[in-house]
Amino acid sequence: MRRKEFKVNETHEQDVISLLHEMSYGFLATKNDNIYPGILPINYVYFNGAIYFHGSRIGEKMKTIKQYPTVSFAVAKEYSQIPSYMNDPFYACPATVFFKSVIAYGKAVIVDDLEEKCDVLNALMQKLQPEGGYEPISLADKGYAGQVKATAIVRIEINLLNAKFKFGQNWKQEKLDNVSKQLSERGQQLDYETTQLMQRYCPHAQPNEDLTQR
Template sequence: MLIHPWEAPSDDTEWQSWLAGHDFGQLAGNGLAGDPPWVQPLHFAYDADRHEAVTHFARPNPLWRALEADPSVLLSVVDDYTFIPGPWQAAEGTPPEHGVPTSFYAAVQLRCTAHVVDDPEEKAELLRRQMAHFQPEGGSAPVTADGPPYGRMLSGIRALRLEVTEARAKFKYAGKKSREVQERIARRLAERDGPGDAAARSHQLRRMPPVRT
C-alpha cells in the first residue's frame, strides 16, 4: 500500500482510534504451493495494549492449512470511502474539466504472526474477549470450556490470536490539495450526501491544516 507523507497518520493514536470503530476486515494468508493468497472476511477484536487481534472461524475452513504452513498474515480494513469527481478536484484558476477524479478512503493493514489456538480453555478465554468487544451489554450465557451452550461448540471452531508485528495506515483525503480545493470538496460532499460522504468529509475536515493568521 503506497502511503504518501500527506496521507500518513499523525501518530499511532489516529489509526488505533479509527480501528477501534472498525472491526470487520479481510485476513490474507499466503496460499499453498501454486495457490494465490487465501482471503477470509471476518470480524475481529483488536487490542492496542496487547498489540494483537483475536478472532475465530470454523474448523473446516481451508485457511487453517495455509496458516499452519506459513503463519505470516495481513489483516486489512478499509472504510469511510467515497468517489470524488474530477471537477471537484480542479486546481483554482483551471477549467473544471481538467480536474482528475480520485477515491477517498481510510485503510489500516496489520502484519501479523498467526497463533492457532485449539486448547478449550484458551479458546473460551479468547471468545470471552470477543464477546466483551462485540456484545458488552451482555445478555448471553457465560463462555466456558465445559458449560452450555458454548462448551459443546468449541470443538467445531479454532481460535486465532494475531500478534501484530507491523502496522500501516493511510488516510487519503486530498491532503496535498490547496485549502481552497479542499473546502470545495468538503462543500460538494455535504451537498451530495451519498453513502460514505459524511464519514469521508469528517476525515477531510479533521485532517485539514488550520488557517494561518
C-alpha cells in the same frame, strides 16, 4: 508508490485502533503452495493488542496457517466519493475516493488456552451483538464448554502496523474548503464526517511521520 502525505503519524494512533475496533470484516493474506497467493475475508475482533478470528479446527485455512504462519491482514473503510466536477468542470482525472485503511503484518498463532478462547469469543460477541441477549461464554457452562474446545481461535501477533488515511492532505486549504463546502451541500451518508476528517488530517496540523507498531 505510497504517497507519504497519506501516511498516518503517531498523533492519530488512536484513530487507527478505533478503525480496527469499528470494522467487522478484514482480509487475511497468506502464503501457500498454489500458484496464487491466498486471501480470505474473515470476521475478526481486535482484542488486547492483537487480531483474532475463529473458525473450524480443520480445513484449508488452518492447514495453511500451520504451514505458513507469517500473514498480512487488511481492513478499509470508504468515506465520500469525490466526483471530478467538484474540482474540474471538464476532465475526469480529479475524481477520487476518501478512505481509511490499515494493514497489519505478523504471525498467526493457534490459541490453545481455553480461557483465552472464551475471552476472545466474548469480545467478538460484544462487538457483533452489543445489545446482549445471550449468556456470557464460560467453560463453567456445560452448554459452552464443548463448543469452545471444538472452535479454532487464531491470534495474529502484530509485528508491524501501517495505516493510510486519504482525505485530501495533498491539497491546499482553498481546495479543501471548496470541496468540503460541496460535500456539506450534497449531504450524502458520511459526507459530514468526511468534511471533519479533511480538516483533522490537514498536513499543517501534524508532522509527516509513519505510524508503525513493532
